[in-house]
Amino acid sequence: xxxxPRLTESAGAVFAxxxxxxxxxxxxxxxxxxLSKPTVSAAxxxxxxxxxxxxxxxxxxxxxxxxxxxGLGPASGSxxxxxxxxxxxxxxxxxxxxxxxxxxxxxxxxxxxAVREALDALPPGAPLRAIVVAVGDVTExxxxxxxxxxxxxxxxxxxxxxxxxxxxxxxxxxxxxxxxAALAELxxxxxxxxxxxxxxxxxxxxxxxIVIGGQVLRGANGAAGELARLPYPWDDDREPRQEALEAYVxxxxxxxxxxxxxxxxxxxxxxxxxxxxxxxxxxxxxARALVARHAADVGRLAAAVTAVLxxxxxxxxxxxxxxxxxxxxxxxxxxxxxxxxxxxxxxIGDLGTVVGAARLAVAQGVQNVTEGAQVKD
Amino acid sequence: xxxxPRLTESAGAVFAxxxxxxxxxxxxxxxxxxLSKPTVSAAxxxxxxxxxxxxxxxxxxxxxxxxxxxGLGPASGSxxxxxxxxxxxxxxxxxxxxxxxxxxxxxxxxxxxAVREALDALPPGAPLRAIVVAVGDVTExxxxxxxxxxxxxxxxxxxxxxxxxxxxxxxxxxxxxxxxAALAELxxxxxxxxxxxxxxxxxxxxxxxIVIGGQVLRGANGAAGELARLPYPWDDDREPRQEALEAYVxxxxxxxxxxxxxxxxxxxxxxxxxxxxxxxxxxxxxARALVARHAADVGRLAAAVTAVLxxxxxxxxxxxxxxxxxxxxxxxxxxxxxxxxxxxxxxIGDLGTVVGAARLAVAQGVQNVTEGAQVKD
DNA sequence: TGTACTTCGTTAGGAAGTTAACTAACGAAG
DNA sequence: CTTCGTTAGTTAACTTCCTAACGAAGTACA
Numbered sequence: 054x055x056x057x058p059r060l061t062e063s064a065g066a067v068f069a070x071x072x073x074x075x076x077x078x079x080x081x082x083x084x085x086x087x088l089s090k091p092t093v094s095a096a097x098x099x100x101x102x103x104x105x106x107x108x109x110x111x112x113x114x115x116x117x118x119x120x121x122x123x124g125l126g127p128a129s130g131s132x133x134x135x136x137x138x139x140x141x142x143x144x145x146x147x148x149x150x151x152x153x154x155x156x157x158x159x160x161x162x163x164x165x166x167a168v169r170e171a172l173d174a175l176p177p178g179a180p181l182r183a184i185v186v187a188v189g190d191v192t193e194x195x196x197x198x199x200x201x202x203x204x205x206x207x208x209x210x211x212x213x214x215x216x217x218x219x220x221x222x223x224x225x226x227x228x229x230x231x232x233x234a235a236l237a238e239l240x241x242x243x244x245x246x247x248x249x250x251x252x253x254x255x256x257x258x259x260x261x262x263i264v265i266g267g268q269v270l271r272g273a274n275g276a277a278g279e280l281a282r283l284p285y286p287w288d289d290d291r292e293p294r295q296e297a298l299e300a301y302v303x304x305x306x307x308x309x310x311x312x313x314x315x316x317x318x319x320x321x322x323x324x325x326x327x328x329x330x331x332x333x334x335x336x337x338x339x340a341r342a343l344v345a346r347h348a349a350d351v352g353r354l355a356a357a358v359t360a361v362l363x364x365x366x367x368x369x370x371x372x373x374x375x376x377x378x379x380x381x382x383x384x385x386x387x388x389x390x391x392x393x394x395x396x397x398x399x400x401i402g403d404l405g406t407v408v409g410a411a412r413l414a415v416a417q418g419v420q421n422v423t424e425g426a427q428v429k430d
Numbered sequence: 431x432x433x434x435p436r437l438t439e440s441a442g443a444v445f446a447x448x449x450x451x452x453x454x455x456x457x458x459x460x461x462x463x464x465l466s467k468p469t470v471s472a473a474x475x476x477x478x479x480x481x482x483x484x485x486x487x488x489x490x491x492x493x494x495x496x497x498x499x500x501g502l503g504p505a506s507g508s509x510x511x512x513x514x515x516x517x518x519x520x521x522x523x524x525x526x527x528x529x530x531x532x533x534x535x536x537x538x539x540x541x542x543x544a545v546r547e548a549l550d551a552l553p554p555g556a557p558l559r560a561i562v563v564a565v566g567d568v569t570e571x572x573x574x575x576x577x578x579x580x581x582x583x584x585x586x587x588x589x590x591x592x593x594x595x596x597x598x599x600x601x602x603x604x605x606x607x608x609x610x611a612a613l614a615e616l617x618x619x620x621x622x623x624x625x626x627x628x629x630x631x632x633x634x635x636x637x638x639x640i641v642i643g644g645q646v647l648r649g650a651n652g653a654a655g656e657l658a659r660l661p662y663p664w665d666d667d668r669e670p671r672q673e674a675l676e677a678y679v680x681x682x683x684x685x686x687x688x689x690x691x692x693x694x695x696x697x698x699x700x701x702x703x704x705x706x707x708x709x710x711x712x713x714x715x716x717a718r719a720l721v722a723r724h725a726a727d728v729g730r731l732a733a734a735v736t737a738v739l740x741x742x743x744x745x746x747x748x749x750x751x752x753x754x755x756x757x758x759x760x761x762x763x764x765x766x767x768x769x770x771x772x773x774x775x776x777x778i779g780d781l782g783t784v785v786g787a788a789r790l791a792v793a794q795g796v797q798n799v800t801e802g803a804q805v806k807d
Numbered sequence: 808t809g810t811a812c813t814t815c816g817t818t819a820g821g822a823a824g825t826t827a828a829c830t831a832a833c834g835a836a837g
Numbered sequence: 838c839t840t841c842g843t844t845a846g847t848t849a850a851c852t853t854c855c856t857a858a859c860g861a862a863g864t865a866c867a
Contacts, residue, residue, distance in 0.1 A: 063854075080815070089855050094816065117814025118862040249650060261738065265647065273626060273742025274769055282737035282768040284730040288663035289678065293730055295767055301666065353661040353670055360659035361638065361738040365650025390672055391659040392651055440824075457845070466825055471846065494844025495832040 060099065063088055065423030067096040068105055071123060072419045075150040078112055078120035097123060104128035105422065125150050130180040132418040133171060133219075134410035136187045136230065137164060137211045139257070143407040144171040149182070149418050151411070164211055165218040172220065181223050182418035187230040187410040188212055189258070192275045201227040204275070226417060231278060232269045233409030234370060234401070235262025240412050242400040243368045250366035251358050252399075253280075255351060255374030258299050261358055283357055302350045304373040307343065314339045326373045334378060347373065348382025355383055356390040363392055370399035437476065440465055442800030444473040445482055448500060449796045452527040455489055455497035474500060481505035482799065502527050507557040509795040510548065510596075511787035513564045513607065514541060514588045516634070520784040521548040526559070526795050528788070541588055542595040549597065558600050559795035564607040564787040565589060566635070569652045578604040581652070603794060608655060609646045610786030611747060611778070612639025617789050619777040620745045627743035628735050629776075630657075632728060632751030635676050638735055660734055679727045681750040684720065691716045703750045711755060724750065725759025732760055733767040740769055747776035 060068065063086075070085040071077055077085070083093040100106035100123075107126040113119035129149045136143040142164035146155035155174035159167040175181065188208035195202045203209045212227070219225060235252035238244045244252070244264070252262035261278035263270040270277050284293035285301060300306055304326050311329055315322040319339060323329040332340035351374060355367050369375055369383065377398045384396050401408060437445065440463075447462040448454055454462065460470040477483035477500075484503040490496035506526045513520040519541035523532035532551035536544040552558065565585035572579045580586045589604070596602060612629035615621045621629070621641070629639035638655035640647040647654050661670035662678060677683055681703050688706055692699040696716060700706040709717035728751060732744050746752055746760065754775045761773050778785060 061853080078815085090816065091818085091856090092854055095854090113863075114814070116812075116864050118816080118864090120815055263738075265642065270642065270739070272740025273771070274740050276736075276740040276769045278738065279740070279769070280737055282733060284733045284737075284767055286663075286665035286668075287730060288665055288668060291663075291665055293733070293767055353664060356659060356661045356670070357734065358738060359653075360657055360661075361640075361655065361735060362647070363649025363651050363653040363656070390661055390670055392653045392656070394650070438823075455845085467846070468826090468848085469824055472823090490833075491844070493834055493842075495834095495846080497845055 060103070060105075060423060061096070063092050064096040064099040067093055068100055068129075069419050069423050071100075071106060072125060072129070072149040072415070075152070076109055076122055076124040078122050080120060082123070100126070127176075127179055129422065130182045130418065131175050132183045132185070132411070132414035133168070133175075133181060133223075134185050134187070134407050134414045135164075135168060135215060136233070136407040136410055137161065137189070137208060137215065138230070138403075138406065139189060142167045142211075142215075143404070144168050145407050145411050146171045146175045147411045147415055149415055149422070151415055161211060164215045168215055168218040172218075181220060182421040183414045184219055184223055184225045185233075185410040185414040185417065186212065186215065186225060186227050187233040187406045188227060189230045191279065192227045192229060200225070203227070224417065224421070226413065228269075228410060228413055229260075229262075229271075229275065229278075230406045231260035231262040232271070233262075233407075233413065234399075234405035235264050235368075235409065236269060236412050237401050237405040237409035238368045238370070238399060239264050239267070239409075241408060242405065243397045244366060247366055249364055250368060251278075251362060251364040252368045252370060253351070253355060253358065253374060254371035255302060255354070255369070256304055256371035259302055259354065259371075263362065263364070280354060280357070283354075298354075302347075302354055304371075307347050307373055310346075311340070311343055314343060330373075330376045330378060344376075344378055345382050348379040349386045351379055352383040352386025353390065355387045355394070355396065359387065359391040359394050364394065366395045366397070368397055368399055370402070370405065375399045375402060437480070437482075437800060438473070440469050441473040441476040444470055445477055445506075446796050446800050448477075448483060449502060449506070449526040449792070449799075452529070453486055453499050453501040455499050457497060459500070477503070504553075504556055506799065507559045507795065508552050509560045509562070509788070509791035510545075510552075510558060510600075511562050511564070511784050511791045512541075512545060512592060513610070513784040513787055514538065514566070514585060514592065515607070515780075515783065516566060519544045519588075519592075520781070521545055522784050522788050523548050523552045524788045524792055526792055526799070528792055538588060541592045545592055545595040549595075558597060559798040560791045561596055561600050561602045562610075562787040562791040562794065563589065563592065563602060563604050564610040564783050565604060566607045568656065569604045569606060577602070580604070601794065601798070603790065605646075605787060605790055606637075606639075606648075606652065606655075607783045608637035608639040609648070610639075610784075610790065611776075611782035612641050612745075612786065613646060613789050614778050614782040614786035615745045615747070615776060616641050616644070616786075618785060619782065620774045621743060624743055626741055627745060628655075628739060628741040629745045629747060630728070630732060630735065630751060631748035632679060632731070632746070633681050633748035636679055636731065636748075640739065640741070657731060657734070660731075675731075679724075679731055681748075684724050684750055687723075688717075688720055691720060707750075707753045707755060721753075721755055722759055725756040726763045728756055729760040729763025730767065732764045732771070732773065736764065736768040736771050741771065743772045743774070745774055745776055747779070747782065752776045752779060 066086045079093050104126040106123045109124040110122045111119045112122050134145045144157045144167045155171040157167040157170040190203040190208035192201045193204040231254050244250045249265050254260045259280045261280050281296045281299040283298050285298035287293050333344035375398050443463045456470050481503040483500045486501040487499045488496045489499050511522045521534045521544045532548040534544040534547040567580040567585040569578045570581040608631050621627045626642050631637045636657045638657050658673050658676040660675050662675035664670050710721040752775050
């Protein structure tokens with residue numbers, strides 16, 4: 054394999070901007086990268102030489118000479134994103150401009166198959182520059198290898214099963230799934246254009262993804278946003294129990310309360326949160342009351358987050374968090390207890406985790422190119 | 431007044447490094463600023479010409495030629511820090527390397543006098559480059575002027591009284607007092623060398639200063655760390671009330687509980703938190719039990735912070751938070767509920783707020799010099 | 808169709824910073 | 838008292854990127 058020469062600094066900057074934009078003219082690249090026209094010309098020539106960029110057409114801005122448009126070249130390669138979700142494993146392969154190149158999905162048990170399927174669908178020859186794996190667990194460095202691993206036994210076995218299917222020599226990054234979903238909302242969802250916000254996911258468990266200045270906040274142990282550890286119950290005469298909050302605002306609690314509240318005359322009892330929300334949307338009792346109460350609970354969770362972070366925006370996600378029916382109740386409770394904060398529902402839903410993982414992988418891949426880290430062959 | 435020419439970028443970088451170090455040789459400046467020897471030579475010459483740096487001696491490193499030592503010059507000027515505390519107003523004037531030039535302290539009511547006293551003690555002729563005022567309130571931009579102001583009526587009047595004593599034309603920055611104290615712990619206290627931690631202050635009120643990557647986290651409304659808004663009390667069957675937490679873990683609650691618990695045979699009842707802690711240190715009941723319970727309460731507060739932020743280190747401060755007696759109880763409760771997190775007591779105490787405000791002012795002042803923002807005359 | 812106007816891209820000269828090599832100053836060992 | 842190793846500071850050649858000016862390639866309009 055030919056020695057890939059390291060890029061000059063300006064060429065790296067131009068490449069990063071080009072990857073972000075997908076395609077752009079030289080004047081656009083100059084203004085986005087903050088470089089002068091001559092420098093961009095030199096950088097583009099260098100990138101074309103390395104087949105990292107290609108001339109992909111021309112664009113006319115109405116009047117004046119039409120500009121050459123450039124896009125990513127075949128040597129720029131691709132990245133892989135893996136979401137080891139509780140039920141399904143989703144895998145996506147992307148180019149460095151974010152375009153989807155391959156997609157696969159399997160039940161959680163056959164996670165490695167999804168990875169292999171997506172890898173096969175990626176264009177051969179071009180280097181795989183980064184892999185991001187999203188897991189529903191806190192991550193910590195392994196004692197012996199130093200590589201990141203799931204901190205508890207929750208996600209360990211699946212992660213190991215997937216690891217063997219990953220091509221060697223490619224840097225693998227592990228990330229919490231809620232953090233990934235938050236990134237998806239940041240780039241393609243309800244938090245577009247923001248720099249700081251919180252993504253509150255309520256499903257079986259509860260979790261918070263924190264984005265500050267466009268960066269995910271991971272915390273000292275990668276445990277930032279582990280809201281299950283909020284003290285609960287908490288009062289003058291009650292001692293908080295460990296992890297008690299999850300059993301109270303999680304989807305399990307919602308369904309348990311429904312089972313208790315359901316009377317013989319209330320019709321068939323809903324077995325899923327979705328069904329419960331559907332009944333509540335029709336104004337049927339006791340579904341409506343249960344959802345209203347759930348909204349207040351979520352509002353209290355939101356108030357706890359706001360009291361510490363004041364994020365300005367909270368995006369609600371997860372199986373029992375994303376329903377827009379909750380918004381009025383959440384907003385009311387949040388306003389009652391805390392600071393005025395915008396609250397909206399997730400726009401991406403279940404795919405958020407892979408999408409965000411892909412965003413992270415793309416960012417890592419671009420860094421891989423611009424900083425000249427070479428992939429072993 | 432002579433036109434102060436803007437500094438070149440490298441001279442600005444060298445000045446910033448020199449201000450941080452206080453004094454340094456050229457090789458030190460080169461390595462700290464990440465510049466080469468020739469560039470540093472040119473920058474130092476430029477700074478000397480502008481009287482922003484002066485040759486202040488020589489330093490021998492054992493073997494080899496001895497190097498010239500440089501320090502800040504007379505034109506570098508000074509900054510002012512004002513702490514509008516609940517009882518006293520403290521003012522400090524500092525040079526841009528952080529050395530104390532003037533200090534004053536008055537009761538809160540005569541705040542403007544302290545400012546005037548400190549201003550008089552500053553070296554005349556050299557420019558005042560920045561002013562930072564610390565207040566015990568959330569800050570927000572004023573509707574008409576756009577300048578920052580205290581958000582509620584709490585700190586407004588004192589701030590206005592001080593404002594008239596401030597020299598016109600100097601940029602004034604308003605900052606929350608807990609954030610200032612956190613910065614003091616970061617630079618000169620218990621969090622030295624850290625990049626991320628939380629400073630938990632418990633006194634009459636409760637507050638949290640958040641430092642992430644060396645930067646204070648202010649939040650969208652400047653309300654990050656306003657823990658009084660945490661939902662409390664919180665349980666299946668109890669509705670949180672607004673701002674109820676402060677009345678429960680604040681120093682008022684501690685003394686109120688002491689008043690209730692004190693029996694006739696327990697000796698004279700302590701009227702201040704200090705006295706209560708002193709009795710507890712001797713193992714006297716019921717002081718010991720009250721302090722132990724307070725420690726658990728603080729531990730729950732710490733757990734709430736850790737669940738959201740995972741800061742890795744919490745520094746406890748404030749009149750009823752800084753006592754080291756609390757540490758074992760806080761650590762135990764935090765470990766029971768949440769993630770392992772280091773907990774230590776404040777090393778600076780009451781002066782933290784001015785000290786941190788001075789740090790902020792110095793940083794602003796250095797930026798003022800290096801970015802060439804000119805002070806009106 | 809030619810002329811004016813606008814935008815794209817290149818060329819030329821200059822500013823700022825780097826590396827490399829050299830000179831200067833200092834201490835320690837013979 | 839000289840010599841050697843080490844560290845400080847300067848000089849010179851080179852790199853990188855910028856600004857300014859100019860030629861090239863389009864559109865708009867008489």
